[in-house]
Amino acid sequence: MGEKVRFAVVGYGHMGKRHAKVIREHPDCELMAIVDIQDLSGDHIEPFYNSLDCFLESAIAMGTDVMIIASPNGLHAQHALRCLAAKKHVLIEKPMALNKTDAEAIVTRAAEVQKQVFVMMQNRFSPVSVWLKELTDSGVLGNIYLIQVNCFWNRDGRYYKKGNWHGTSDLDGGTLFTQFSHFIDLIYWCFGDITNIRSNFRNFNHEGIIDFEDTGLVHFDLIKGGVGSLSYTTAVWDQNLESSITVIAEKGSVKVSGQYMDKVEYCHVDNYQKPDINTSNLKGGNGTEFTEAEINHQNFIHQMLCSLRGESPEMTLANEGEKVVGMIERIYNN
Template sequence: MGYKVGPPKRFQGIGRVRKPEKLRKRPFFRSLRGFSFSALFILVSVADSLAAVRFVICGVGHIGRRHAALVARHPGAELVALIDSQPELAAGLGAEFPGVPFFSSLDDYLAHGPAADVLTVATPNGQHAQQAIRGLRAGLHVVVEKPLALRKSDAEDIVHTALQTGRFVFGVMQNRYSPPAAWLKQVVDEGRLGQVFLVQLNCFWNRDERYYTPGSWHGTRANDGGTLFTQFSHFVDLLYWVFGDITNISARFRDFTHAHLTEFEDSGLVTFDLLRGGSGTLQYSTAVWDRNLESSLTVVAERGSIRLGGQYMDKVDYCHLQDYTLPTLPPTNPANQYGAYQGSAANHVHVIDNVVATIQKRGFATTNALEGLKVVEIIERIYSLK
């Protein structure tokens, strides 16, 4: 929607409106000779649109608290409410975020809470779809932590509701902002690799009893969904984002160390073909002893080879391309720290930046519900082979 040319409503009906020719005789307005008054009013309207974007965070565990802290510090955002089903968190959150009200359910907030522009859904995976749809129907834009949903049909419901309500849905795919990932995307899009022959994605992390604690939603089919959804959906997203869709999938699954901890496998071997040509493999496991080993992506192509490595694909281990020199990349943010274990890159500030810029009409969404849906659909196709 464009900006209306003309004075904002707050300038209308206030006192007597002076004629433009009389105003221009004053010193200040003489300095604006040649300046379009319509342009001035457009600039005022643009400035009005840059009001702080108001966020409410639903689910204030590890990652939800990070969202809350980033929003609270963001110059273009305002944290207006926190929601969590554990009332014992209220006191600590009140000390950390003074003056921000706490609600024990999304329904309670929607009935009694302050107005907001954005609902951030950072609850257990199995609750994402229902809460995102509830927020959209209440007129809120929605930020959904990964995964968008645990079923393709639920993700489709989110997309349809967003279209019906005219609201944005932002997927949290923060690994795209890591300099090595963004660089790889650019190299592929520019055609520097030529035909891609082979892609190998390895995700080897540790998740043991320190993570799968008794009574937690982690490890359950209903709220966790599986290792590919909770631990490695970011890397499935990178695979899709850079190389496109996959087909001809085959898979084997094993449970080496988690039979007493989870309701699903801890490891898998997946092979596939790329729709654009070439083939690939995905090997993943959370049975690594004590700490994360790696998340790596190796590409063998017509004009060279590339390998991204590190614990969360945070560095370029190898780059040998025809007529190309690897540029110096910006440093990668450290991994998210969760006590005894680490997660993916701490790039959530870029997600908040993009949400604020998009809603303030200063930019465009860099992730959307359709991409989040596609990641869910790919994982669902892999898991259907169990």
């Protein structure tokens, strides 16, 4: 691997464009190509390929280190497996796949070709999320009694456009896969796996627009002890309302919030002083301002580069991405 790590992006929708922007702005990265089935000739993107196979057979692919899979959810596994077969490292936009079988196949194939697989769970790299993880791991809270996760968002006709893959069962997969898998991941990362799941789903104002629920109530037990709930919806009128995780524990209570888990709303813990948590803005190489999501994205890419270069232990996000897919499957099946 050369001085710069070289990337290609598969899928140039909203998330593909974000990936491309962050890679272009990172001093240790180089964007080699964009792959997308839509005609991007008018966007002055060079080089551009309209099929993954066409790109992987090109000379440029020979010098590419990492393939970023930002295609529709239902194509993630297919595209990741194709790139692993070509002996490329793979970064998969969430979700890793739409079922555990496909996620397991990706992990197995990566081991066979000795390449790393990363799943884009950038909210783990929010300073507030890192703090919450450290707090729960430290034992300062004592026994965890209750966690409550609220995700109250707006997704209406401005998002679900006719002919788009969003809202379809085969390419989108469901609200928990597309909108709220980051929060399932934070549950798993900070509190462990869940069991004894009880789910209740409704579609209140998206009938005829999406193939699945727009609202869900999920209750569960934490394997490590304690109980929890997840309340979520995309039926909020006009704009997002809330994203939050509340923890009630033996020695204190904590609430974090913000769409990208960037705010500590409440922290009252016995014999504990909350540290100053830095959420300062980050600028790109040409002074570009990044959003909070892009800051977390940059932090993710930094750790990924360290892992690829052997400067830190391999990131285990492939196995954990598989766990998150399995959790979502179990929630939908209960």
